[in-house]
Amino acid sequence: MTAQTTSAVRSRRLGILAIVCLALAAATVMQASGWNQSSHYALTKSIAGGSPIIDPYRKWTGDKARFEGHWYSSRAPGLALLSVPAYAGLELVGAPAVAARADALKREGEAIWALGLWAAVLPLALILVLVRRLGERVEPGFGTPAAVALGAGTLLLPFSTMLFSHVLSAALGFAAFALLWRKRSRPPRLVLLALAGLLAGLGVAAEYPTVFIAAALGLYAISRGPEGAESMDRRPRIVAAVRRGLAYSAGVVAGVVPLLAYDQWAFGSPTHLAYAELKAHNSGFFGIGLPDPGVAVELLLSSRGLLTLAPILLLALAGIVLLARRGLRAEAYTITGVALAYLLYNAGYFLPFGGEVPGPRFLISALPFLGVPLALAFRRLPGPAIALALASTVMMATATITDPLIENEADTGLWGPALAGGQFQQTFLSTAGIADGWLASAPFVLGIGAALVLAAGAAGPERLGLSVRQLGFGAVAVAGWGLFAILAPTALGIDASAGARLVAAGGSARPEVDHGALPLLELCLLALVVALTGLAVAFALPRATARLQAVAGARSRGRRSLRLRLRRARATRA
Numbered sequence: 001m002t003a004q005t006t007s008a009v010r011s012r013r014l015g016i017l018a019i020v021c022l023a024l025a026a027a028t029v030m031q032a033s034g035w036n037q038s039s040h041y042a043l044t045k046s047i048a049g050g051s052p053i054i055d056p057y058r059k060w061t062g063d064k065a066r067f068e069g070h071w072y073s074s075r076a077p078g079l080a081l082l083s084v085p086a087y088a089g090l091e092l093v094g095a096p097a098v099a100a101r102a103d104a105l106k107r108e109g110e111a112i113w114a115l116g117l118w119a120a121v122l123p124l125a126l127i128l129v130l131v132r133r134l135g136e137r138v139e140p141g142f143g144t145p146a147a148v149a150l151g152a153g154t155l156l157l158p159f160s161t162m163l164f165s166h167v168l169s170a171a172l173g174f175a176a177f178a179l180l181w182r183k184r185s186r187p188p189r190l191v192l193l194a195l196a197g198l199l200a201g202l203g204v205a206a207e208y209p210t211v212f213i214a215a216a217l218g219l220y221a222i223s224r225g226p227e228g229a230e231s232m233d234r235r236p237r238i239v240a241a242v243r244r245g246l247a248y249s250a251g252v253v254a255g256v257v258p259l260l261a262y263d264q265w266a267f268g269s270p271t272h273l274a275y276a277e278l279k280a281h282n283s284g285f286f287g288i289g290l291p292d293p294g295v296a297v298e299l300l301l302s303s304r305g306l307l308t309l310a311p312i313l314l315l316a317l318a319g320i321v322l323l324a325r326r327g328l329r330a331e332a333y334t335i336t337g338v339a340l341a342y343l344l345y346n347a348g349y350f351l352p353f354g355g356e357v358p359g360p361r362f363l364i365s366a367l368p369f370l371g372v373p374l375a376l377a378f379r380r381l382p383g384p385a386i387a388l389a390l391a392s393t394v395m396m397a398t399a400t401i402t403d404p405l406i407e408n409e410a411d412t413g414l415w416g417p418a419l420a421g422g423q424f425q426q427t428f429l430s431t432a433g434i435a436d437g438w439l440a441s442a443p444f445v446l447g448i449g450a451a452l453v454l455a456a457g458a459a460g461p462e463r464l465g466l467s468v469r470q471l472g473f474g475a476v477a478v479a480g481w482g483l484f485a486i487l488a489p490t491a492l493g494i495d496a497s498a499g500a501r502l503v504a505a506g507g508s509a510r511p512e513v514d515h516g517a518l519p520l521l522e523l524c525l526l527a528l529v530v531a532l533t534g535l536a537v538a539f540a541l542p543r544a545t546a547r548l549q550a551v552a553g554a555r556s557r558g559r560r561s562l563r564l565r566l567r568r569a570r571a572t573r574a
Helices: 003-027 035-048 055-060 078-092 095-101 109-138 143-153 166-184 190-206 208-223 234-267 293-301 311-325 329-347 361-380 382-402 410-420 437-459 468-491 494-504 521-573
Strands: 064-067 070-073
Touching: 003 109, 003 143, 003 437, 035 055, 035 070, 035 078, 035 109, 055 070, 078 095, 078 109, 078 166, 078 190, 078 234, 095 109, 109 143, 109 166, 109 361, 143 311, 143 361, 143 382, 143 437, 166 190, 166 208, 166 329, 166 361, 190 208, 190 234, 208 234, 208 329, 208 361, 293 329, 293 468, 293 494, 311 329, 311 361, 311 382, 311 468, 329 361, 361 382, 382 410, 382 437, 382 468, 382 521, 410 521, 468 494, 468 521
Parallel strands: none
Antiparallel strands: 064 070
């Protein structure tokens, strides 16, 4: 085995271990259940019992729809349908009955957490494995840092600890993309196209807007065949494209069949969605109107904005450009198309952030697509990438472990004081009565930390080591982000605009506790300290390692020289 092969094997093992640590960290958190989680759980429980009606659990959630005298979940049924086998396993060991008697979490919260291991944590792990794999393909050595930055530093982290359908739909849509990408480098196999379509269709059944991903991937599937297909004549190319499109479309239809069957079962029509029974969805197309540029700004740049809380995604934009320059234009266009489609759709929705959440949850399904170009950003801009990845991780990890279900932008001010005061969500340790506060949250914190360290190890100091120039770039990038995140959302009126829109939709823009005009001040300062410390370590560690290796090498050469002189001296005396 060559040294290069040994290094690749070591990097792969460390990468998988990093992803396992991150998934285990997410699995330790037992969030309080809101309406969305309870609605998914109630539907799963009802389907497992042989009915789509959630009448016995109607008081658990407000995410419900009334139809012909009965209550139904207003959520897409895909998560529940795919989770019935897992729920049956929980029933087999009596978990729901135990959870119903427990006091730590309400509405069988412990069982909801256990079901989330299947429906949220495992999909997170799948996403990160696929991001790592594709990232390694486009930029060897940087797939793991990209995957861990995505998993620890974006909304994927908090939502992997809750029974929402976004991480599941993101996993299904992105798995379809990964399969199609793989198909391009191999001889054409229509079965793989059909399988990709099936995954995309199941994603639609789990979260209706995944139809945007399905459509974008359809264009990607027929845009061109495997490498070298451009040399074919025009007519055979058209015939091949039609065959690819039909195979993919057949898979999508098969994936949507469970949704159609559920709607027929519940409402007597395969095209009747529970959304149709909600008054808020009577305007526009199920509550979606024309995109509003002001809403797009709020989704990205408010105190709950995607780029405010996860600045590492800024570098995904640069990564997309680099991806196109590598000749992977179809992949770059597909990633861009998915991201823009979700932003435009979300900017037209009547409730842009989707209720009590840490950020714009409807954009989550597009996040894995942005993870792949991060690998190129880590290679080209390691300083900003390291700094912004660490800052993003602090923001998202804090939101996850303190209180991710906040109602408005002002309530982001809860996160910093809650972290300082050790006011955390339940974990498996606190629920079992073993520990509380920081000690109970230690597995989560240590798991995140271990994932970051292992990701750095997978890349190696020779790849993530920083020059003086990159050190400066990283410091400037994270300082600029911190200044913007602290001041801009309020100074530019972005938070005020988001608050007014929330009030118009029936919510509240008043903070639960008033933390002043700069809600993210404390948390951003902490993120800056962590990011700058990480930059210093990335700058100094490779140099210190090189010095130690040089000293060790000199000592080894000295010992060999001494042994050689002693042998010569003995030979002379003899």
